[in-house]
Amino acid sequence: MSAQSETTRVALEHETSQELGLPKDHRILGLWIFLAGECAFFASLIGAYLGLHTGVAHGPTGAQLFDLPLTTVATLILLSSSLTVVLGVAAMQRRDVRGMQIWLWLTALLGIIFLEFQGYEFYTFYHHGLTLQTSAFGSAFFTLTGFHGLHVAFGVFWILLLLFQSLRHGINEDRTTKVFVMSLYWHFVDVVWVVIFTLVYLAGKVS
Amino acid sequence: MAAITERVAIAHSEARSYHGIWAWLATVDHKKIGIMYIYAALFFMAFGGAEALLVRIQLWQPNNHFVSAETFNQLFTMHGVTMIFLVAMPILIGYINAIVPLQIGARDVAFPRMNALSLWLFVLGGIFLYTSWFMGGAPDAGWFNYVPLSGAHFSPGAGVDFYDIGLQITGIGTLMTAINFLVTILNMRAPGMRLLRMPMFTWSALITMLLILFAFPPITVNLILQMMDRLFHATFFNIPLGGNALLWQNLFWIFGHPEVYIMILPAFGIVSEIIPTFSRKPLFGYESMALALSVIAFLSFMVWTHHMFADGLGPIVNSIFAITSMLIAVPTGIKIFNWLATIWGGQIRFTTANLYALSFIPLFVIGGISGVMLAMAPADLQYNDSYFVVAHFHYVLFGGTLMGALAGLYYWFPKIWGRLLNEKLGRLNFWLVFIGFNVTFFPMHILGLEGMPRRISTYAPGYGWTTPNQIATVGAFILLAGMLILLYNLIRTFAKKPDLVQDPWDGRSLEWSIPSPTPEYNFAQLPLVEDRDAYWVAKREGNGELPKAEPVGPIHMPSPSLSPFFLALTVVIAGYAALLHVDWLALVALLAVFWQIGLQLVHEDHGYHVHPDVPAGGAAE
Incomplete structure (x- = not known):
């Protein structure tokens, strides 16, 4: 009986989830689905911003405040962190643990630099009279970019945790999936920033 | 119909064990989590029901002073919030937890610890909401909590803060349930269990989880924005400072309308399991049923403005949303006719589960037809904010969701708890609930057409509202009697010895092929699925044993965890x-x-x- 069942099992292994081309590890599919929910989350925040950005009351407008060169540099820094995380995952797939660690360090560092740019920007805007309480534009701007910043900060925290885990315990199959899943999240956070940069900063400057 | 027992005895695990209450707090077993969801939902139902009864007593006669207007506002708000977020969704998610992994031939869900987290966020979030009664007053701005009424100026107490934070907590748990079950259903089906072989309840769970995935982020954002306004003095809804009150309405109903389908699709699924079983016929139009679920889900995101017809968004917007709203009647009609065709020519058994499932159809049709009436934008201006709306959504949510949920309770009770509920008490329970429900809510159609606005705490004599209100209040007490019979039936059943009957209804899907209650690993050997209604086919064409997809061997289980x-x-x-x-x-x-x-x-x-x-x-x- 056992030999026959073994054959059945092998024969059927590829039938259900594989027939749809879904990733076998639940965490990978789970993260993609989570990102779909995140899209709805940021779509709602961005929609709220677009609906409110003209509501400046007596406060400053986006066109007066936005410093495009500064934000462009921050954008380039965040986008390059997508490259470094790809190189980290590629190194991991070559079983080059040292390389992976170096690229992940660099990714976290770029994330932190981006957050510092954002902190500096918030500080400047605050001194130009834009706060959460000034106007609906202020509320929507700080909430949208603040939630994006929190996502970046959480990503940095996640990268550092995985880095320390790999430094202490090395890497195994389970941990490679953890790193891969984190990299998907990191790319998503970058892609959202591209949308925010376009719709908030670029469009805000021209209008 | 011989009782089929698992031939393979599986024992001695090396689990780290927790005892007593800790075993429940630490469990990651989808069946125990499902049981706790159902218990908690029934617990909150007692509170939500009590609030409804107080509302009905207050409306017994004109100029009544049984409760104050302020208390009345808290009562109807908490009644709505409770029944939607703490009763209807959790009881359905409870069945999904307890049954869906069994129906697809899986041993657990994809993320067992995250599943436990979902449960605890719901339970503790619900308790958090209820502590508002002792901490300065419950939410009192209605379940959809419109600004500016819910803003800091008109609602200075902490009630609305409890609403904002409490619903974020339970909502995040629900979102994690969605991710969990999407992965579970897509990735963990037993060999041969193709998508178009899945039982219809599993289909409804799949589509519901997709709805949750895209509907809950907008409400989370909305709650965050209001929380920022109320706690940190942001100005999202502060109109002089550039805010916009319609933003709340839009984000709320982008969530709120799919939410209605989140509550009704699993009930559709339950009815689609029970009616074929008790008609001894396969579900008529299986593919069209799955397609109708998907079309309903798709359309449900395109109709939200029909809740805002009275806002004055203009004839073009209103016409578009009126048409998309009426379109939903088409896939829903397909489902109704398919159920009727399933019953047609069947060998019908009128068990309590089936009585509930059969009553679902006409009650939901009444709610659906009044829904189409409300979808007509010009006519809606007449019905808007009247008791007609209250009648409509209670026919959908009570006549639909709750009747479906009670059908599911009688149907799956022996599978989940290993005991059959008493059928005689069950029938009494059903008829009292059925009659009580109609006596309570049918007069509300008339009250609405006679112009009684919803949410008023009392009314003057002479409008002709007194008699229908008194009929409704009598009906509410008949309902109470019905629910007390259910409670008695539950207590009696838990007091008796388990029957452990595996397949009491001559079931069709995989959950009936394994013992009741189900062992922690569900399937000693994963089944090989070769047909739709695989267990039914195995009983009719074979010896009632499903072919196995794997040899007997050690089964890997996730560890319990308190984290x-x-x-x-x-x-x-x-x-x-x-x-x-x-x-x-x-x-x-x-x-x-x-x-x-x-x-x-x-x-x-x-x-x-x-x-x-x-x-x-x-x-x-």
Whole structure:
């Protein structure tokens, strides 16, 4: 009986989830689905911003405040962190643990630099009279970019945790999936920033 | 119909064990989690029902002073919030937890610890909401909590803060349930269980989870925006400072309308299981049923403005949304006719489960037809904000969702708890609920057409509203009697010895092919699925045994863990701290939340194995 069942099992292994081309590890599919929910989350925040950005009351407008060169540099820094995380995952797939660690360090560092740019920007805007309480534009701007910043900060925290885990315990199959899943999240956070940069900063400057 | 028992005895695991209440707090077993969802939902139903009864007593006669207007506002708000977020959704998610993994031939869900976290966020979030009664007053701006009424100016108390934070807590849990079950259903089906072989309840769960995935983020954002306004003085809804009150309405109903389908699709699924079983016929039009679910889900995101017809958005917007709303009647009609065609020519057995399922059809049709009436934008201006709307959504949510949920309770009770509920009491329970429901809610159609606005705490004599209101209140007490019979039936059933009957209804899907209650590993050997209604086919064409997809062997199980419970507890502590403006504690608790999430991200669960009593591959036959 056992030999026959073994054959059945092998024969059927590829039938259900594989027939749809879904990733076998639940965490990978789970993260993609989570990102779909995140899209709805940021779509709602961005929609709220677009609906409110003209509501400046007596406060400053986006066109007066936005410093495009500064934000462009921050954008380039965040986008390059997508490259470094790809190189980290590629190194991991070559079983080059040292390389992976170096690229992940660099990714976290770029994330932190981006957050510092954002902190500096918030500080400047605050001194130009834009706060959460000034106007609906202020509320929507700080909430949208603040939630994006929190996502970046959480990503940095996640990268550092995985880095320390790999430094202490090395890497195994389970941990490679953890790193891969984190990299998907990191790319998503970058892609959202591209949308925010376009719709908030670029469009805000021209209008 | 011989009772089929598992031939393979599986025992002695090496699990780290928790005892007593800790075993429940630490469990990651989808069946126990489902049971706790159902218990908690029934618990909150008692509160939501009591609030409804107080509302009905207050409306017994004109100029009544049984409760104050302020209390009345809290009562109807908490009634709505409770029944939607703490009863209807959790009881359905409870069935999904308890049954869907069994129906697809899986041993657990994709993320067992996250599943426990979902449960605890719901339970503790619900308790958090209810503590508002003792902490300065419950939410009182209606379940959809419109600004500016819910803003700091008109609702200065903490009630609306409880609403904002409490629903964020339960909502995040629901979102995680969605991710969990989408992965479970897509990735963990037994060999041969193709999408178009899945039982219709599993289909409804799949589509519901998709709805949750895209509907809950907008409400989360909306709650965050209002929380920012109320706690940190942001100006999202502050019109002089550039805010917009319609933003709340839009984001709310982008969530709110799919939410209605989140509550009704699993009930559709339950009815689609029960009617074929008790008609001894396969579900008529299986593919069209699955397609109708998908079309309803798709359309449900395109109709939200029909809740805002009275806002004056203009004839073009109103016409478009009126048409998309009426379109939903088409896939829904397909479902109704398919159920009727399933019953047609069947050998019908009128068990309590089937009585509930059969009553679902006409009651839901009444709610659906009044829904199409409301979808007609010009006519809606007449019905809007009247008791006609109250009648409509109670026919959908009580006549639909709750009737479906009670059908599911009688149907799956023996599978989940290993005992059959008493059928005689069940029938009494059904008829009292059915009659009580109609006596309560049918007169509300007339009240609405006679112009009684919803949510008024009392009314003057002479409008002709007194008699229908008194009929409705009498009906509410008949309903109470019906629910007390259910409670008595539950207590009686738990007091008796388990029947352990595996397949009491001559079922069709995989959950009936394994013992009741189900062992922790569900299937000693994963089944090989070769047909729709595979178990039914195995009983009719074979010896009632499903072919096995694997040999007997050790079964890997996830370890129990207390961390989901403590994570949820920390979230609730952060909620209280934010609400009470203890900023340092809120910050510490939030950091603790993220720290615990981080620990989960690097956690490696090696689980444990359940070993067969016989050597692997040995004398199982």
